[in-house]
Amino acid sequence: MRKLIVLIATVFAANLAFAADAGCEAKALSKDGKPLAGAAKNAFIKKCEADAKGGAADSGCEAKAVGKDGKPLAGAAKNAFVKKCEADAKGGAAADAKPAANATAACEAKALSKDGKPLAGAAKNAFVKKCVADAK
Secondary structure, three states, X not given: OHXXXXXXXXXXXXXXXXXXXXXXXXXXXXXXXXXXXXXXXXXXXXXHHHHHHHOHHHOOHHHHOEOOOOOEOOHHHHHHHHHHHHHHHHOOHHHHHOHHHHHHHHHHHHOEOXXXXXXXXXXXXHHHHHHHHHHO
């Protein structure tokens, strides 16, 4: 009886893994609807499987990554926000470990011009450098 239960559980787990893999394969399409191939396909499937196992999508942090102007964050600011949000959701241990990184992320989120557009290039770098120095 025990062997039968173990066998059924093993088959069920293998079936779930295969179904997740098949779902990711089916979703591996380019923007124009054509199937991905090569490295792009491998990278997409790897990310899809990681998300299916319980990645950042579970915490809801990516949905919360919005700037003061209501626009979604992008690039380093988004990555820093998501990383901090997930650390806070897990208990905050990583948030205390790197205060300089948190200050940098906060300063990058504040790096906006007078008309509300994000700063870029040297202007952004100078703003972030001064902001981090002022935060210390």
